[in-house]
Amino acid sequence: MRENCTICHQMQSGMHGEKLDQSKEHVKIKDLRERGYMEHGCQHYRRRCRIRAPCCNEIFHCCHCHNEAKDDIRIVPKLRHDIPCHQIKQVICLLCGTEQEVICSLCGTEQEVQQNCINCGVCMGKYFCGICKLFDDDVSKKQYHCGGCGICRTGGSENYFHCDKCGCCHSTLLKNSHACVEKAMHHDCPVCFEYLFKSMHEIAVLPCGHTIHINCLNEMRQHLQYACPLCSKSVFDMSKVWEKFDLEIAATPMPELYQNKMVWILCNDCGRTSNVKYHLIAQKCLNCKSYNTRQT
Structure with a gap:
């Protein structure tokens, strides 16, 4: 009986040792993946990789960096272009410099871009979207992929809904009250002319249904412009202003x-x-x- 207890004890000790080894290995892998967290990136994203653009074969920190460099007004018009983000197949790890184009060594099939570096194992972005090839360490943005838009959005999927007619995501606060305008965000901001659908700046939906950058809307207000630049409808509650007009007109006979x-x-x-x-x-x-x- 005591012999059996000794054997059981040895087995349990062995199992416990294996669990400790597995736990240490898990911690080691986690530490490897966490190296450089939030230490690298550009003005758009915190990430531990760069991308090779499939359109011009040049290396950039992200898609927005590419578009700022290649779609600028100073570029010759025939050379301007946007990067097809979904077609990105090569990324470069910023920690070890490995450029990975994942191809299976057995069958030669080209694989999808991965979240972790195939050489050093570092996680190149806490948030990773295999569709958009988007890496970002700053998950406080609450990124999510919208199937309707076909791109990644920020703000948390629980706070937004996709409107098929507008062709974009709106705040859930507007779900039963927003004015639908077909392809509402598939045009340039009427003030700064940046393409709104892929803009990284916060966007406002006006009462008329048209969209504009919030910063541009505030700038309009500072310059006493209170009408939508596209349809001229009032974008604020103007009732108090109209009352002042009544008083001014009454005091100014023609x-x-x-x-x-x-x-x-x-x-x-x-x-x-x-x-x-x-x-x-x-x-x-x-x-x-x-x-x-x-x-x-």
Whole structure:
């Protein structure tokens, strides 16, 4: 009986030793993968690799770095181009310098780009998307891949939904209230002209459904521009401003020659036409009481 206990004890000790060895190996692998975490990258991403662009065969930190260099207004138009991110097949590890194009040694089949370096084993990005070939160590952005958009977004999938008509992701706060505009983000920002669909800057959806960079919208506000640059509808609550217009117009009587002059106006906010008295300051829509109008 005691002999059996000794054997069992030895077996258990052996198993315990194996578990310790496995645990140490696991820690070792983890330490290898963590090397250089958040120490490398560019202004767009924290990552431990660079990419070789399949379009021009040049090396860049990321797709945005490529596009800033190759799609700039200073580049000869016929040479400008965007990188096809989904076609990236070669990445270079920043820690060991290995350029990996993963090809199976047995069958010769080209494999997908991997998250870990095939030479030193380092993790080249805590967040990795095999579709977009995106690496990023800064996971605080809450990156996620949207199948509808076909690209990676930030902000957490639980906070956004994809609208098929708009062709983009919107905040869940707008799910039942946003105005659908077909391909809303598939155009340039109407202020800075950066392509919005792949922009890294925060984007606002206006009440009319059009989209614009939040920074550009704030800049418009600073310059007292309160209408959508695309459709001219008011982008803020202007009721207090319209009240001030009422007071100013009441305090500014028109000369007798113009007191009975009538003009037709089109309201940019509600789209209705009205026949109203002319005033030098502004004309008020009879339907929605807006002063965002123009003569027709």
